[in-house]
Amino acid sequence: MKLTILFGGASFEHEISIVSAITLKEKLAGFDLKFVFCDSDHTFYLIEPAKMKAVTFSKGAYKKMPLLTLAQGSFVQKSMFSKIQHNNIVLNLIHGADGEDGTIAALFDFYSVKYIGPRVDACIFSYDKRYTKYLCEAIGVKYVKYEIIHKNEHCNITIPYPFIVKPASLGSSIGVSVVKDESELDYALDVAFEFDDTLIVEPFLEGVKEYNLAGYYANGTMHYSIVEEPKKEEFLDFEKKYMDFSRSEQVLQADVSEELTLRLKTNFEKVYQGLFEGALIRCDFFVFNNEVLLNEINPIPGSMANYLFEDFTASLEELASSLPHSKRPKVTYDYIHSISQAKGK
Amino acid sequence: MKLTILFGGASFEHEISIVSAITLKEKLAGFDLKFVFCDSDHTFYLIEPAKMKAVTFSKGAYKKMPLLTLAQGSFVQKSMFSKIQHNNIVLNLIHGADGEDGTIAALFDFYSVKYIGPRVDACIFSYDKRYTKYLCEAIGVKYVKYEIIHKNEHCNITIPYPFIVKPASLGSSIGVSVVKDESELDYALDVAFEFDDTLIVEPFLEGVKEYNLAGYYANGTMHYSIVEEPKKEEFLDFEKKYMDFSRSEQVLQADVSEELTLRLKTNFEKVYQGLFEGALIRCDFFVFNNEVLLNEINPIPGSMANYLFEDFTASLEELASSLPHSKRPKVTYDYIHSISQAKGK
Structure with a gap:
């Protein structure tokens, strides 16, 4: 191809x-x-x-x-x-x-x-993590509760420590900190505000399980990757994540029940459908207190999450053959003609 | 200028x-x-x-x-x-x-x-009326309840007649119908699906009052137009609306209380702030049962709603002098350099 x-x-x-x-x-x-x-x-x-x-x-x-x-x-x-x-x-x-x-x-x-x-609208709902939450709320997908902080405004966080501070609009863990107590807050805010004027604060969920699932729509149906449980570290910093983008060896399916796999796919499809057609995306989920929460959407995952697919080459070919058609409206001058006629011009 | x-x-x-x-x-x-x-x-x-x-x-x-x-x-x-x-x-x-x-x-x-x-994100939240509702829900602005119909899917409308059917993503009343009973439904759907694969259905609010307000942010503060009560017709069709785009004479302030004007402005600001900077937009509000509801956002109103401003020329100059700065991130090759060094290359 x-x-x-x-x-x-x-x-x-x-x-x-x-x-x-x-x-x-x-x-x-x-x-x-x-x-x-x-x-x-x-x-x-x-x-x-x-x-x-x-x-x-x-x-x-x-x-x-x-x-x-x-x-x-x-x-x-x-x-x-x-x-x-x-x-x-x-x-x-x-x-x-x-x-x-x-x-x-x-x-x-x-x-x-x-x-x-991803198309333009799909980008807006995934690039800014606030808007991902707006989307989740509207389509009935659970998400981690959050607060917003704006630069140069009084910072009034009501979420108890420890919490996570992140720029609203960056991926790859850039500018993200876990804040354990007040002594760490100012530094975390300074770091995050380097990258964005709007920050998201979320509770740090102790004992949360993380699962990543990638997928795309082609030939009338959804196609999913295996479910991965990413390596557990308190935090993936940028340099580790950087190396992560060079992954090309297929990983093993996480040890998850069929029932959970189905719940992850159901949530994935709700997010994807009608918005992400044309893209291969990765959704990163949390499972906490037996609830599936969407953490974030990667509309262009690192190295296209190739390592999650059994036959990545075939998947990409399938997606390429099934891209959405953009409809460009036909322009006519009917109204101008009819008005010109009415005016006798 | x-x-x-x-x-x-x-x-x-x-x-x-x-x-x-x-x-x-x-x-x-x-x-x-x-x-x-x-x-x-x-x-x-x-x-x-x-x-x-x-x-x-x-x-x-x-x-x-x-x-x-x-x-x-x-x-x-x-x-x-x-x-x-x-x-x-x-x-x-x-x-x-x-x-x-x-x-x-x-x-x-x-x-x-x-x-x-409007910037890209502002467009997404105003162009598709579904997303305007997502935004309203998230920022606490009231809106008309709605249902969604997709092309080629079973149409199950639970809103009682009469209701309004409109394409999700068009302005200027194109493809919009008031449906009084079942006999009018199929035609209304056909018309609307000519323009979009996703439709919005909303209750037709008998006795609703309509108010339009335009505004923009410049030099650290919001600037508002007068409030207009658009001419009441059961429905503004495209041809009437078309003539509407050529308006250039200033209209009169609607007969509204200071209290209502303030409520309209408060809602306008909630919608505008942090999203529409750089744009002069018009918000079309409904007042129904003493509640202010956002009907739609016109991020590029017809002839820039010039007729709503006392001094349109000065307003445009003010806005032009106060456009948002786009921040283009500085690209460095720090990680590539550090990885190359670690590899001894």
């Missing part, structure tokens, strides 16, 4: 997007792959597959590679005498800002580029 | 956007205006102010005008030997799809074009 992988982005998760893309290059070795890098200035470059190494980006060597722009239906590579269209389906692999906040989705919608990834 | 007005779009509201733009051309006669037209193929054209007439668009004459593309910071007009940058602040005046669904906002965010209009 032909596929273009878009990665990078003006995002705090820029580097892990590079790691994700390099991982998928290996995982999708049988595909005819192209790589498009979006740098922090929002310039697109076509990267030779052989140059898909971290050093190409960290040392700026990518700047010598061909520039691309967006035109209707494709990325375009212009040279003095020619114009090459790169019109593969694009896998949006930009984590965080740009990729997950709706920007890239809107760009591709506007330019009619076919893509695997 | 220099200002570029962007209008048109691949939208069912394409024509009323043209009417809006022509109306604003007259209303903002003191401004140094440029006009950019987005046609239904998503091509941008620079329109001479003298050609800002409905017939330029309905007869296709716009196709002979200069093409524009988007580049970092501006629209760009390329000719054989030159490249002109049009980098005014842009007023997004595309009603409906493209303008109000987040597409144009994301495009401008990506290309760092300064604009007046």
Whole structure:
């Protein structure tokens, strides 16, 4: 299959997007792959597959590679005498800002580029963790209760210690702290406010079980990965998570009952349906006091959660063949004509 | 003030956007205006102010005008030997799809074009009326109860007749019907499904009072228009509403108590704050059984609701001087460097 992988982005998760893309290059070795890098200035470059190494980006060597722009239906590579269209389906692999906040989705919608990834509305409900909670409330999916803190406003947290403080709109554990008591609060707030002006405070749930489940909709039905119980550490910091994005070996199914698996899938489908079509997403759930709670939605999970699928290549092909059609309304000038006629013009 | 007005779009509201733009051309006669037209193929054209007439668009004459593309910071007009940058602040005046669904906002965010209009997240919460209700529920603003119908699913409406059927994601009364009894239902559904695969059903509130209020945030505070009581008709159809988009004469303040005005403003601010900064929006409220209910949010109201403001020109200048800053994260390669060092590469 032909596929273009878009990665990078003006995002705090820029580097892990590079790691994700390099991982998928290996995982999708049988595909005819192209790589498009979006740098922090929002310039697109076509990267030779052989140059898909971290050093190409960290040392700026990518700047010598061909520039691309967006035109209707494709990325375009212009040279003095020619114009090459790169019109593969694009896998949006930009984590965080740009990729997950709706920007890239809107760009591709506007330019009619076919893509695997969350649409604009799906991005809004997953990128900002507040809005994920709004969604859960509306569709009847349970979630961890929360409070909001805004920068430069009086901070009045009523959740008892210990609690978790996180930027509302970042993934990959960036800026997240567990706050055990008051002495740790100011530092945690300072760290989180580095990344966002709005923070979420949630109770730290002692003894919570965590389960991750990925899935997508294709050919009329939902397809799910195995259920993973991620390694238990008090907290996955960014560097550990960073390494996590380079995972490519399939993990084992967690030791969970069929009944719980079904509950996780039921919740997943409620979240996904009517919103995430076109994307392969990972939902991270908590199980606490025998309740399934949605913790967060990863609409572009690290290395596409390939390690959760038995046959990731086939899954991606299936999804690519089942992307939602965007309906562009037909524009007419009926009213202008009828008004002009009425005016006798 | 220099200002570029962007209008048109691949939208069912394409024509009323043209009417809006022509109306604003007259209303903002003191401004140094440029006009950019987005046609239904998503091509941008620079329109001479003298050609800002409905017939330029309905007869296709716009196709002979200069093409524009988007580049970092501006629209760009390329000719054989030159490249002109049009980098005014842009007023997004595309009603409906493209303008109000987040597409144009994301495009401008990506290309760092300064604009007046709703940001991507604000669009998602106002374009789809379901999501407006999710928002209201979360922030404690009352709204009309509703049910959802999806295309190709069994339709099970429990709201008693008469009720209103509307496409979830269109403004300007397009596809909306009042259904008095069962005999009218199938036709109403057919009409609405022409425009959207998701419909909203709401009770028809007999004797409801309607009030419109526009406003924006600038220089640290909210600024409100007068309160208007729109003309009472059982239903504003598209053609009447179409004429409505060409309004430019200031209307009279509705006969409402100070107490009610305050309640409308309080609700408006709850909706606006933290979401609609950068936009001048109109909220349409219902008052029913002495409760204030949000009916809908118009994030790009027809002709910018200029007729509700005492000094519309000054309001627009004030808003333009107070646009939100987009923060583009600084990209570093710290982790890649540290990992490369650890590997000894």
